[in-house]
Amino acid sequence: MYYQFYGLKEAPFNLTPDPRFCFLTNSHREVLANLQYGVQARKGLIVMTGEVGTGKTTMIRSLFETLDKTVLAAYILNPKLSLSDFLQLLVINFGLKNVTSKATLLERLGKLLVDRHARGLITALIIDEAHALSAQLLEEVRLLSNFETYNQKLLQIVLSGQPELRDLLNRPELRQLKQRISLRCHIKPLTPAETRNYILSRLEIAGAVNPFIFANRAIELVYQYSAGVPRIINNICDNALLSGFALERGLIGEDIIREVARDFDLEPPTSDFNTTAPDVSLALEPSGAGEVDVEQRQPPGELARTDAISGQAIRHGGPQAFGGACKQERRWLRLFKM
Missing domain, CATH: 3.40.50.300 (P-loop containing nucleotide triphosphate hydrolases)
Known part of the structure; x- marks a missing residue:
């Protein structure tokens, strides 16, 4: 549904274990x-x-x-x-x-x-x-x-x-x-750096010419909400792309990640980020020495192939369930109007 909007040939975050997406940490x-x-x-x-x-x-x-x-x-x-x-x-x-x-x-x-x-x-x-x-x-x-x-x-x-x-x-x-x-x-679950490479690699394998669809802090939030578990990463990212498409947002920001996390009743991060800072996508280049491993320094076309983990997260619940359901309904209304 969102493939063409983001320049993808297929879904990058399916929950089935497709060996083409195999990512070995x-x-x-x-x-x-x-x-x-x-x-x-x-x-x-x-x-x-x-x-x-x-x-x-x-x-x-x-x-x-x-x-x-x-x-x-x-x-x-x-x-x-x-x-x-x-x-x-x-x-x-x-x-x-x-x-x-x-x-x-x-x-x-x-x-x-x-x-x-x-x-x-x-x-x-x-x-x-x-x-x-x-x-x-x-x-x-x-x-x-x-x-x-x-x-x-x-x-x-x-x-x-x-x-x-x-x-x-x-x-x-x-x-x-x-x-x-x-x-x-x-x-072990993925580290923050591995989570970033995991997301970029899956987008690139799915055909993205520019895999930098998720803003830097959006990826940080994905890591915190998922605790580095690939199955949860897949669920968050797939739904974030759907929301971004409905909102006509070419860049997935932290607001979309937070909304998806509320919809899935995921625990909030233990430490939050400064929400007033600008949300920039191309800040995703590797940072200083000592923080980046060999895989991070590789360009997107050379990232290690990744692993899709099958399964399904639990949807809705908790005090945000009603508000999350309303947002989901508005999101689908936007989709049907397109």
Whole structure:
């Protein structure tokens, strides 16, 4: 809807994880390197954690893209399963035949793992949203990790989940599973500089000739309201572009960001900015030494490709809900008049 107005070819801030927009911060690169090393070096059990919306699923998809045909990986996206459903998914994902019981499954799976290992091949089990796993399924994961030779694990297991996964693994009854963890990694939210590069990069990938659509302080507010979480950044920026289009504003200022934040009932920044200062877009060039990393010094065409994180923020609520809804209605009326 706002593409032509801002010179875009497509939506730059979709909530789906499009690999074309993959943006790897230092934290994401470190996590991806840990996942690659853990699987390829046959380290066994690997745990990845991160707050909601920081890109855990995107890291899993990036891992899949880096693995070659020597790796057979089963991916379980929804861990809220019964034991029988969990075992059935293993049968389907690993292509096991004539499985009539759990004992048969373990026997067939053992043969598959031994055969693949003998041929230099890797087998992996990747479980997303692992913080939602029941204690019973976590015990099954521990038992699956027992497939091993004298010096290597036969099944590489990746558990990905929110920080609650760490608390879950710290339970006394799961200490045996915790002791089997060979690698741990955690995705950090974006820094202010990474948030700016993230926004500019996504706009440039979406076709913007001039990606400086967001004023400097608007980007600062996006960072503060989102706390550097990519999913929330995407939601704020997408709605800000819609508002800017409705208002015929070629430059997204801090007033639009504040309005969008009120509409989504986001917490206000802990420290505010001087609202009387001029709002200038081209103040976005890198500042002095010590504040800018290598990615910041790159021109927009060379920015690291970015990562779109899927999900959805909660809309409306709180004392500003009625006023926000009225503004949304006026915004849509402007759109329909165009």
